[in-house]
Amino acid sequence: MGIDSLLIPAVMFFALGVTAKLINSDLKFPEGMTKGISIYLLMAIGLKGGMALGKADFQLAVESIIWATIIGFILPIIGYGLLRFRNKINPFDAAAIAAHYGSVSAATFLTAVAFLEMSGVTYESYPIVMMVIMESPAIIVGLMIAAFTRKRLAAKEGTGKVKTEWGPLLHEAFTNGSVVVLLGALIIGATASPESLTKVMPFTQDIFMGVLCLFLLDMGMEAAKKLDTLKKAGVTLVAFGVIMPLIGGSLGIIIGGTMLGFSVGGTFLLAILSASASYIAVPPAMRYGVPESNPSYYLTLSLGVTFPFNVVIGIPLFYQMTIWYIGT
Amino acid sequence: MSIKMCTGKSIQIVINSTFENKLIQILKKNGLTGYTQLSARGDGESGVQDGHSEGESNVMFIVLASDNAAATLIEELNKYRNMGYHIFVYTHIAEVLNSDKIQICK
Numbered sequence A: 001m002g003i004d005s006l007l008i009p010a011v012m013f014f015a016l017g018v019t020a021k022l023i024n025s026d027l028k029f030p031e032g033m034t035k036g037i038s039i040y041l042l043m044a045i046g047l048k049g050g051m052a053l054g055k056a057d058f059q060l061a062v063e064s065i066i067w068a069t070i071i072g073f074i075l076p077i078i079g080y081g082l083l084r085f086r087n088k089i090n091p092f093d094a095a096a097i098a099a100h101y102g103s104v105s106a107a108t109f110l111t112a113v114a115f116l117e118m119s120g121v122t123y124e125s126y127p128i129v130m131m132v133i134m135e136s137p138a139i140i141v142g143l144m145i146a147a148f149t150r151k152r153l154a155a156k157e158g159t160g161k162v163k164t165e166w167g168p169l170l171h172e173a174f175t176n177g178s179v180v181v182l183l184g185a186l187i188i189g190a191t192a193s194p195e196s197l198t199k200v201m202p203f204t205q206d207i208f209m210g211v212l213c214l215f216l217l218d219m220g221m222e223a224a225k226k227l228d229t230l231k232k233a234g235v236t237l238v239a240f241g242v243i244m245p246l247i248g249g250s251l252g253i254i255i256g257g258t259m260l261g262f263s264v265g266g267t268f269l270l271a272i273l274s275a276s277a278s279y280i281a282v283p284p285a286m287r288y289g290v291p292e293s294n295p296s297y298y299l300t301l302s303l304g305v306t307f308p309f310n311v312v313i314g315i316p317l318f319y320q321m322t323i324w325y326i327g328t
Numbered sequence B: 001m002s003i004k005m006c007t008g009k010s011i012q013i014v015i016n017s018t019f020e021n022k023l024i025q026i027l028k029k030n031g032l033t034g035y036t037q038l039s040a041r042g043d044g045e046s047g048v049q050d051g052h053s054e055g056e057s058n059v060m061f062i063v064l065a066s067d068n069a070a071a072t073l074i075e076e077l078n079k080y081r082n083m084g085y086h087i088f089v090y091t092h093i094a095e096v097l098n099s100d101k102i103q104i105c106k
Helices: A009-022 A033-053 A058-087 A091-102 A106-119 A126-134 A137-157 A166-175 A177-191 A194-206 A208-259 A264-275 A282-289 A295-326 B017-029 B067-082
Strands: B006-016 B036-040 B058-065 B088-096
Touching: A009 A106, A009 A208, A009 A295, A033 A106, A033 A126, A033 A177, A033 A194, A033 A208, A058 A091, A058 A126, A058 A137, A058 A208, A058 A264, A091 A137, A091 A208, A091 A282, A091 A295, A106 A126, A106 A208, A106 A264, A106 A295, A126 A137, A126 A177, A126 A264, A137 A166, A137 A282, A166 A177, A166 A282, A194 A208, A208 A264, A208 A295, A264 A295, A282 A295, A282 B017, B006 B017, B006 B067, B017 B058, B017 B067, B058 B067, B067 B088
Parallel strands: none
Antiparallel strands: B006 B058, B006 B088, B036 B058
16 A cells, blocks of 8 residues: 555545645635534534444443543643653643644544545444544643643742633533534434434435545645744654654554454554544633643644644554554 | 714724633623624734634624723733733724713713
């Protein structure tokens, strides 16, 4: 599997989006369209996962949820440790960036699903549930690290107690739009009658890949926009944007293949989840919860570095690594 | 016939949309229950704010207030600015016609 893996429409539309921006095309999506498309994609993948989950093994589903929570807590801690190594990145930026890397990117996951479906590789439904679970723990870790940093700095500077408003922050972590749509669609898919679900399939499955192409076209334009700010981010952060997905992806392969006993398809999807960085759910949570951090860093890294890296290099690389790790 | 206008401040506040609910709370706490809200795009230290995602959307609030209420509001907003929130505040002297409806004239 070489260049072929890049020749799927979704990846090619991503490249088209990047090209459009680089040649200064006036191509632009109408306001609100991307948000609408992302709700559709989350709903469609949630329904699909829910339908499969209805027939899945309960014990393995519970184990998947537990492992998703563990990964969600471990990855941001690893990320924070890496970023704070040699004290180059300030603790608030490090906490906010690490939170992005502990959470997940639904677009990267969906591109990986497209890759498996085009390659005729089957996969379990559990990674879809894991995607829902993995959205939130990293936000909590990021907020906690920032709160501890604030407390430490206040004690050092003798400025008195610093209060963190946890209520609205935790509310945001657990009720952000993508979690609600995904979890809701999963439950609907698992509990609605199969006959009634076949009626919505033309909308949720038949046109899914086409809509994903549109979404990736927009993501390509957004990623290219972030290229300008790469210089500002600096070499250390850009290197982190490539190294962290490699660490996360490898951890995902080990947990998917060994701890959960997933097939190649399922393990690969867990690797992609662990390698991806959020750019929908986490940025608003960090903007509000960690206002001391610079948003241009985490948005540039997750959308301008890690997302393109995963789509172009990560997907074929993690697929090969999965095959190597658990065999065909 | 001369029309009576009352004088006060027009306060323009640019914030990230994630701070919107908090700002509304602050305004109400200060007795400023009326405001105009607009979507705002721009560029600056936080990067391009083009409304593409929730973290990259700015909003602008225009609030009319008496000089005293404006000073109290700005003082409170400054506390949040010191906490790291990106808040831009501009004021202008405003002459307002709707004197019966706006806090500026009460």
